[in-house]
Amino acid sequence: MQAAPSWRLYLVWIGLTVLMLIVVGRLVQLHLFDSAFLQHQGDVRTLRTEPLPAYRGMITDRHGEPLAISSPVVTLWIHPGQFPREEAAVRELAALVDRSPEDLARLIDRYADAGREFLYLKRQVTPDLATEVMALELPGVYTRDEYKRYYPNGEVAAHLVGFTNIDEEGQEGMELAWDHWLEATPGSKRVLKDLRGRRVRNLATLQPAEPGQELVLSLDLRLQYLAYRELKAAVEQHQADSGSLILLDARSGEVLAMVNQPSFNPNNRTAMNAEAMRNRALIDLIEPGSVIKPFSVAIALQSGEFSPEDEIDTSPGVMRLAGQTIRDFRDYGELTLAGILTHSSNVGVSRMILQLPQQMLVNYFDALGFGKATGSGFPGEASGVLPGTFNISRIKRATLSYGYGLSVTLGQLAQAYMALANGGVMHPLTLLRQETPEQGRQVFDPEVTAEVLAMMERATQPGGTGTQAAIPGYRVAGKTGTVHKLGSEGYQSGDYLATFAGIAPASDPRLVAVVLLDSPKGQEYFGGEVAAPVFRRVMGHALRILDIPPDAPQQVEN
Template structure:
């Protein structure tokens, strides 16, 4: 027994390490030491030799590139008066994870935002797992500052722009609107979106880990503001046209109406008004019906206002000398089983008398003497089968029927304005050919730097002759006498069109129209007035639409400083 062993127990010696176990141990320890050496070496390298890597990684977590909003271009009238401008606003946003749970702070925030506390709490809860939510879009800087002065953690501000329309509902359908991100959605705002929007800039900023701005560092790219757009509209004429149109629609309990006024020398649109309308600065409760620019995108059967244009085609054939007389008795006729009627039995009428009395019988009998479709050909030449080319979104093309489907009754109907569809802008543009010795001018919504040459579509002598006939239409004792303008000569034509429904033409449902050119001696303006479904006792174009033209044209000629050319003319109405 060993003397060192207590209690007589002999200790056991550890067995010697196996050769393979020792080798594995050495390999593992070597790998650990090599890995540790590499790690230390990398740390030394990053801190001493390649410290820019760590700096870059740090910057990537604190440096950001933010967008600098571009100022949207202004839209003005032809004189530079603003019609659409962008004003600076502030959008408040928050990181829901940073917002305090304290009920008092939440209540103060909700009150400053003008929001219900429960609704705000619900929104914060809904975005709890995100780092961004809007609190309030497009606030005035003063309103936003009141919220920021509360110093609520997690609340931040971002500068934006909001579109404002000084003329409100007066120019609503023409200009259109932008959405909450200041992008064009309707009208000219949409048509010229790339031009008006500009190009946002870029800036480098320093932010903390929660996305809060610490410091502006540098501007990388300056924002490029959008271009300004100068329209052909005269704001004074636009206000006046809108006021008179709205008054007529209200007084006659009509569904709506449209008024288009062109510069007879250039084809520029001086005024374009629609009813119903809306306030683009406050779209709460907006009726989508008011968004449409009816003058450009809607079409209708024009009726008798087409007769002067059809007459120009008839006169160019050479078959109807100035002394031509047409017997319209007994005031009705049957073609292909359809009855065509005049308002009354007008007996024998001259060519000018046919326009003055607005005789459907007279126009039909003249047209049916032709062997070729001269009237529809004239309509196409005047642009009634294609878009006006203004660039306005959704502009109507109109419709002239194909010659393969014409019957005698359809051929006759075209001569007095039935069987085709046109827009108010197309109609006004067609009459530039009558006012300009046969040259049709394309309509323009933008101010032109020079007068367009136009397209010759009517023989000059014929255009002048038709203009003279229309001068006789608007005279004392005629159905269009209410379209007269004191001090000025007026060439015009009325129209009263039955509207169609699911069962064909409807009873007591009409559109009242008037087309006028003034003054006759040197045409300066062309205007089309359409009142949709007047519900009063009167519904004829001469009674409903002509007075609107008279008031609008009279004011326009005076505002444009056009000298009177018929000061002795009196209205005996």
């Protein structure tokens, strides 16, 4: 057998050598010259930067009980271009997320055809449901960690706390007012994913997430539940259109309870309506009626023109002024200032005020905060309406003296009663817990408020209009109000606002409460009949819960 020519063998060796040099050259190129590019390309396919969610600040009551918290949830999303558009895959996925297969397929097709890379599948689902969806191992389906706002107390504190939208942005109430304080700052992290987009491991935190700050309200959740229960029962019992109640710390202006009816559940957005969402206590305006009379008496005493023993002739129970008639329930004859409050005499308080300088009544009403916001900072809080002092007519002064012709919120009314309870000093109304009360404003002399409180006590004793506000074991100072509602054709003869404002214990005031029932139906509609009993139940329990000692122990019932 003849051996192969040597030149062929050399040719093979040369070919192999060239191939080896090409391979070595390529390796050198990849490792020395293209390594950075290749590393970048690999990172692009496997490394991702993902948002690092942070939770919104918690809202609590004054004792740390949660009113609003953020719970971890999972959001499901799709990369439409990566998702297999087979009918079986769409059907399986749609069944888990409770969507129509046809609608889901149509949505995915539209996003994919438009070249879009992100489509929400379902926001804020439970981790269990997310696990079920990801177990399908469908390409293009991903998860994102988020937080969902939850309100443990439901509708009990809904009007004050408010709520957020799905992105945890404040929409109403304190959630809106303090959104900047509660808002979280998301961070970011670097993660390693496989080619199917599944996270393999977390590599590094690029920017740490910063949670929102905690907000501590002045509310006492124990008292809030109590007020909510009693107001709701009263609105249902008297078939009222709505109702509101505010309970204040008389020494600091802190709101310990604030409730409205109807209410709403912020955890169930499908059942919300604007009518139920309104915080009536701070937004709705009312003519206060006779609950204003203690201030008119205090102004008369402060002027130095009157003393508690002075008598005002109210006969014959009516008076004509500028073509209008002012009436009492009956002819009470001559009444002391205490008698004017006890019998709630419109004629008596009008004749008293008309003897004072023209501008004095409105000036003091302005100092009491009527016609201006309380300072609570609640979004949408109303300022009310107070007539100016310039050339105010006699009939206007008369009607103002018994609570007609001005508009106030329940919050303004409670704040003003604080001045009577606190030795003439009125603090700004606050919805936040205060370690030290804000600087107050001296409106009346302490001697004047002490005299007015003594007169208001008689209104809750036999013979007064507020006897159903009396609390066994405690001295109570208060005033009833029953106001004709204003309609399109003037005051409605059969439609009323029933109110009661009170202070306890009268010997050393600690709490102020104001109750309003709008349009109670049936035989009972006076403030002393429908609002005073609510005050008695709420204030009586609140005094005991706060361990405030009785100041009239001889009145305690066995």
